[in-house]
Amino acid sequence: MRVAVIHEAPVPPQTARELLAELLKRGVSVLYLRISRLNSEVSSDGRLSVIYGGEHVVEIDAGIVRGVGSVTTMETLLKRINTLKQFELSGVLLVNSTQGFLNARDKYRALQLLSRAGISVPETRLTEDVYVLTETVRSWGKAVVKPLIGSMGYGSLLVTDPDIAFIVGKTWLSYSQPILVQKYRRSTDRDIRVFVVGDEVLGAIYRYKSEGTWKTNVAQGARVERAPVDEELSELSLKAVRTLDLDYAGVDVGETEEGYIIYEVNAMPNWQGFHAGTGRSPTPKIVEYVMNKLRR
Numbered sequence: 001m002r003v004a005v006i007h008e009a010p011v012p013p014q015t016a017r018e019l020l021a022e023l024l025k026r027g028v029s030v031l032y033l034r035i036s037r038l039n040s041e042v043s044s045d046g047r048l049s050v051i052y053g054g055e056h057v058v059e060i061d062a063g064i065v066r067g068v069g070s071v072t073t074m075e076t077l078l079k080r081i082n083t084l085k086q087f088e089l090s091g092v093l094l095v096n097s098t099q100g101f102l103n104a105r106d107k108y109r110a111l112q113l114l115s116r117a118g119i120s121v122p123e124t125r126l127t128e129d130v131y132v133l134t135e136t137v138r139s140w141g142k143a144v145v146k147p148l149i150g151s152m153g154y155g156s157l158l159v160t161d162p163d164i165a166f167i168v169g170k171t172w173l174s175y176s177q178p179i180l181v182q183k184y185r186r187s188t189d190r191d192i193r194v195f196v197v198g199d200e201v202l203g204a205i206y207r208y209k210s211e212g213t214w215k216t217n218v219a220q221g222a223r224v225e226r227a228p229v230d231e232e233l234s235e236l237s238l239k240a241v242r243t244l245d246l247d248y249a250g251v252d253v254g255e256t257e258e259g260y261i262i263y264e265v266n267a268m269p270n271w272q273g274f275h276a277g278t279g280r281s282p283t284p285k286i287v288e289y290v291m292n293k294l295r296r
């Protein structure tokens with residue numbers, strides 16, 4: 001059995017190293033693949049292959065996708081997604097699947113699907129019109145402007161002034177970036193990160209925002225602490241993960257006066273914060289999940 005860990009970093013990051021070590025421990029042969037080095041080929045006999053670095057045809061049973069790089073053009077994103085899809089079309093199991101990844105990575109698509117499934121998400125508008133943004137900020141009072149594709153809190157802004165919103169909107173549009181604006185919805189100084197693998201909730205952490213920011217990302221200095229998982233939180237997180245067709249994920253949940261709300265579902269979540277807060281690494285569970293799916 002051969003399983004690849006896929007990422008873009010030249011050296012495998014911490015979570016990728018943990019997965020590789022766990023796979024080796026179970027006697028699985030492993031590969032670390034940089035996604036930019038993968039080339040796809042459609043042959044005249046209808047064979048689909050993925051080639052690493054121009055020479056070696058990649059032969060794997062499964063791949064754990066941990067990163068696709070910080071992609072700056074749509075063409076590069078399409079190339080990388082098509083490459084992952086090529087694996088799937090030739091019978092390789094990908095965790096998460098390309099479909100799941102696409103559902104989660106695009107924040108608005110995720111909100112569409114979650115909302116349609118009856119899950120509470122913040123009121124959100126997606127627009128290319130700066131006046132829609134300014135009027136939204138004027139009427140909501142407190143709004144969050146986010147990149148459509150983003151992570152670790154980078155690039156998100158809390159805006160209360162319609163004139164600031166105007167300048168932000170103009171700037172984003174000048175870079176051909178659509179604007180995703182959300183009503184600010186959180187009544188605490190923390191959020192909850194729930195970790196799900198398959199049908200199991202592994203646990204949750206509170207992420208307390210650090211001084212001087214409103215964001216609760218670990219990358220933005222949040223302090224973590226183990227959080228209890230009640231029935232409602234558990235059901236909600238499992239439903240969100242299932243709705244987006246994900247195998248494993250980190251679910252970002254907010255607490256509001258009206259109850260839980262989901263900000264996003266991460267298809268390639270880091271788990272150092274979760275590990276520190278709960279004393280438990282999801283690594284063995286993810287590997288076990290992949291192995292079970294392969295045996296089926």
Ligand SMILES: Nc1ncnc2c1ncn2[C@@H]1O[C@H](COP(=O)(O)OP(=O)(O)O)[C@@H](O)[C@H]1O
Pocket residue numbers: 122144146150151152153154156182183184185186190191214215216217252254263264
């Ligand atoms: N609409 C919102 N209202 C209040 N807080 C928010 C809102 N959206 C995001 N946040 C806070 O910012 C954090 C980062 O936002 P998120 O949507 O998860 O993007 P990222 O991919 O950058 O983590 C969330 O965990 C949450 O604490």
Ligand SMILES: [Mg+2]
Pocket residue numbers: 152153217252263264266
């Ligand atoms: Mg997040």
